[in-house]
Amino acid sequence: MKIPRISMLTLGVADLKRAAKFYESVLKTPLNLTYEGVVFIELPGTWLALYPLENLAGDISAQIHPSKEGFSGITLAHNGRSRDEVLAVIERARSAGARIVKEPRETSWGGFGGYFSDLDGYHWEVAWGPMFDFTEKGELKFKDKT
Amino acid sequence: MKIPRISMLTLGVADLKRAAKFYESVLKTPLNLTYEGVVFIELPGTWLALYPLENLAGDISAQIHPSKEGFSGITLAHNGRSRDEVLAVIERARSAGARIVKEPRETSWGGFGGYFSDLDGYHWEVAWGPMFDFTEKGELKFKDKT
Numbered sequence: 001m002k003i004p005r006i007s008m009l010t011l012g013v014a015d016l017k018r019a020a021k022f023y024e025s026v027l028k029t030p031l032n033l034t035y036e037g038v039v040f041i042e043l044p045g046t047w048l049a050l051y052p053l054e055n056l057a058g059d060i061s062a063q064i065h066p067s068k069e070g071f072s073g074i075t076l077a078h079n080g081r082s083r084d085e086v087l088a089v090i091e092r093a094r095s096a097g098a099r100i101v102k103e104p105r106e107t108s109w110g111g112f113g114g115y116f117s118d119l120d121g122y123h124w125e126v127a128w129g130p131m132f133d134f135t136e137k138g139e140l141k142f143k144d145k146t
Numbered sequence: 147m148k149i150p151r152i153s154m155l156t157l158g159v160a161d162l163k164r165a166a167k168f169y170e171s172v173l174k175t176p177l178n179l180t181y182e183g184v185v186f187i188e189l190p191g192t193w194l195a196l197y198p199l200e201n202l203a204g205d206i207s208a209q210i211h212p213s214k215e216g217f218s219g220i221t222l223a224h225n226g227r228s229r230d231e232v233l234a235v236i237e238r239a240r241s242a243g244a245r246i247v248k249e250p251r252e253t254s255w256g257g258f259g260g261y262f263s264d265l266d267g268y269h270w271e272v273a274w275g276p277m278f279d280f281t282e283k284g285e286l287k288f289k290d291k292t
Contacts, residue, residue, distance in 0.1 A: 004173040005189045006155060007225035007286050010271075012217075027150040034288070035255075043151045045191025047286055057217055060261045060269055061247050068219040071158075071203055071210050074268065079153035101207050109181075115206045122220065123206055125156075137283065140153050140193055142180070 006046045009076070012053030012068065013120045019050045022119050025096035026089075044138055053120075068121070075115070077125040079132055079140055083112045089126045090114050098124075152192045155222070158199030158214065159266050165196045168265050171242035172235075190284055199266075214267070221261070223271040225278055225286055229258045235272045236260050244270075 013019035020031050020039045027048075032040040039050040051059075057066035080086045086104050093116040094100055101123065104114035113127025133143045159165035166177050166185045173194075178186040185196040203212035226232045232250050239262040240246055247269065250260035259273025279289045 004175050005191050005224070005284060006194060006222050008223040009152060009155060009192075010221045010223065012219040012221075029150050032288075042287070045151050045285060046155075048152060053219055056219070056221060060221070060271075064217050064247075066217065068217060069215050070213060072218040072220055073158040073199055073202070073214040073266070074218055074220050075156045075158075075202060075206070076152050077154040077156065078151070101210075120219065125206075138151060139191060141188070142178070 008047040008049050010049040010051050010056060011118075011120065011122055012056035012066070013050050014053060015119070016050060016052055019119055022096050022098070023048065023050065026093050026098070026118075028092075072122060075123045075125050077127060079134075080126060080128045081134065083128050086113055086126050086128050090116060093118075093124070093126075154193040154195050156195040156197050156202060157264075157266065157268055158202035158212070159196050160199060161265070162196060162198055165265055168242050168244070169194065169196065172239050172244070172264075174238075218268060221269045221271050223273060225280075226272060226274045227280065229274055232259055232272050232274050236262060239264075239270070239272075 023041055024031055029041055032042055041048040054066040057064040078089060080089060090100060090104055098116040098118055100116050102115040104112060107113055111127050111129035113125055115123055115125050117123050131143055133141050135141050169187055170177055175187055178188055187194040200212040203210040224235060226235060236246060236250055244262040244264055246262050248261040250258060253259055257273050257275035259271055261269055261271050263269050277289055279287050281287050
């Protein structure tokens, strides 16, 4: 409890192998397949995990129906260091089979970004913003903060 | 692109003020309210952001309907350092108005954990596992890795 944080984010997926291949292409990060039936992607900060949707729902409660209709209500974001990085990540996602829901463009908040949805329809924003900077570790920080 | 990571996770919420108060209680982390209409919680690793659900859906695309029926398909996780920490976080969430969907218990994978759902129905797993350790920064790592 010393360091409140999101340790891991788990996406419930329809096809574990396909989803793993997709994220390996997009993130260019090795997958940890040590544990059967779940894929861990040990990103810095917060890990990403992939798990069959039915199993994820069942792990929470038998009352949770493993159907995922419509918008999840959640977006994941990758903040880039430049407009060019945003374009490059979006192209990488497109090549891996993502649907580009919003092609990168100038945003209303003075940044530049777009959205892709992954093979299961989860939305990622890829954006650059003039108010954002990065710590040495690569975490986001606001420019006016030290 | 040097450091692939989830920079931020945004939850689309029904009532921004209520959601902000809830997460302030649960995470005990100051909220950044500098930007109107959005709440940033600058957690180490990956930030959490709260944004009205309709605005979030609209930012992605006019085709996305801002209705969030059923299971989002996504779980957030906080990994604790002990069973006691898991119990403490769950109690903190309960006090803040979360619904405890699964009371903490021994898990099938040899750990100990439970789930709560926040005011908008997003699911958090709070768990301790014998295979998990933490970096100096507080990130997860596997015990058998250096």
